[in-house]
Amino acid sequence: MSEIAARAHVHAFTPVVRAALDEAGPAPSDIGAVAVTTGPGLSGALRVGLTGAKGLAYALDVPLYGVHHLAGHVAADTLEHGPLPDPCVVLIVSGGHTSLLLVRDLVRDPIVHLGDTLDDAAGECFGKVARVFGLPYPGGPAIDRTTREGDPRAVAFPRPLTGPRDDPYAFSFSGLKTAAARWAEGHRCTALPVADGVGALVVVGGVAANSRVRTLAEERCAAAGITLRVPPLRLCTDNGAMIAAVGDLLVRADGEPAPLDVSIDPSAPLESAVLHPVARHPATRHRHPAAAG
């Protein structure tokens, strides 16, 4: 998987950069900085992206910034709605992650995790349920289309973590996945807990494209008097503009560029928007060749 993704990145890199520049208008000499995802993700694809970005930054003689992929999802909303309210609560629902965060200044302050999924990510649940129902990969968009005409109350799916001792901000999708696999119809509802005292909720990530998630977020936030921000559909799923948006914030904040030997971290936890891992010592790097990717 990683190998196929890496090869696809090799083939796509130059045409995508060229098309992006053509469409957006600037000449290469107008570029002031290059931002690239250094993690998390598939190691081969990350490596190709980082190598290409280093080449670009070196050729243009501009600073390079390594960006955490999920911080990109958060920044995506600024492209449509301007600067994020400080503080805000961010719900990230993507293919690989489900987290509730407290975000202050996205590129200056540490990112605080209020809650995370205990098992699957939201998008993973869509994927597994879709497979059971014979819907096409990656599942989320197909379930969204199929269920739009359905009755959301038709099946009483279990709602996890509702006990008095359960973490109020954690998530769990494995029970729902199992329940959906047993029933002849799949759908899910998301509770949207918001930390006390914060007036804005930002919902981002691929699953934020889901119609039901968007509608519920609107209803719940309106009822609670909370400002809701959700990026437009095209900025919810993975895209390059969201990484550039973090780069833009970093340039404005006078962020420290990545060192020349910046590497990748395929499983980086989300602690800050900047992600500048440095490669391990060469003596240890090749100890587990089979584990790469």
Ligand code: KG4
């Ligand atoms: O954020 P993303 O593009 O990639 C990751 O960083 O993981 O999220 C991809 C996930 C996939 O699981 C896909 O099924 C889900 O987002 N997704 C959706 C919808 N569009 C994409 N899930 C539910 N409804 C959608 N409309």
Ligand code: ZN
């Ligand atoms: Zn993503």
